[in-house]
Amino acid sequence: MRVVHESGRVLATNVDTADSLLSQGLGLMFRRSIPDDYALVFRFGSQKRRSLHMLCVPFDIDAVWLCDGVVQRVTTMRAWTGHGAGVGDTVVELPxxxxxxxxxGDRVTVEG
Known part of the structure; x- marks a missing residue:
């Protein structure tokens, strides 16, 4: 699996999905770091407001909220104290x- 920007730039090749309630609740919590080519993808069945927090995440991340592959919001979230929210049917967390x-308005695709 990989995450790709519309320009063809590959954003991540080491991709995990948070597809259970437990994995969605934990997200990146309790990890010491993530590889440079890593992404954690949260896929939901509908477009609605989704929020993220950085409690117990000791490193900064970027997050993107997507609706049908179209970027709604991009933000950098700070270790331990960051919080972000946006509308999306998919949320992707990256370094x-x-x-x-x-x-x-850009397109980002989760392939594979």
């Missing part, structure tokens, strides 16, 4: 800086 140059 800080991975989403540089990605903006609302």
């Amino acid at each position: 800080a800086g991975a989403l540089d140059g990605v903006e609302a």
Whole structure:
């Protein structure tokens, strides 16, 4: 699996999905770090407001909210204290800086 920007730039090749209630609740909590090519994908069945927190996450991340593959919001969230929310049917968490140059209205695809 991989995460790709419409420009063809590969944002992540080491991709996990948070597909259970437990994995969605834990997210990146209690991990010491993530690889530079990593993404955690949260797929939901509908478009609605989704929130993220950085409690027990000791490193900064980038997050993107997607509706049918179209970027709704991109933000960098700070370790331990960050919080973000946006509308989406998919949310992707990546290492800080991975989403540089990605903006609302762009297309981001989770392939595979």
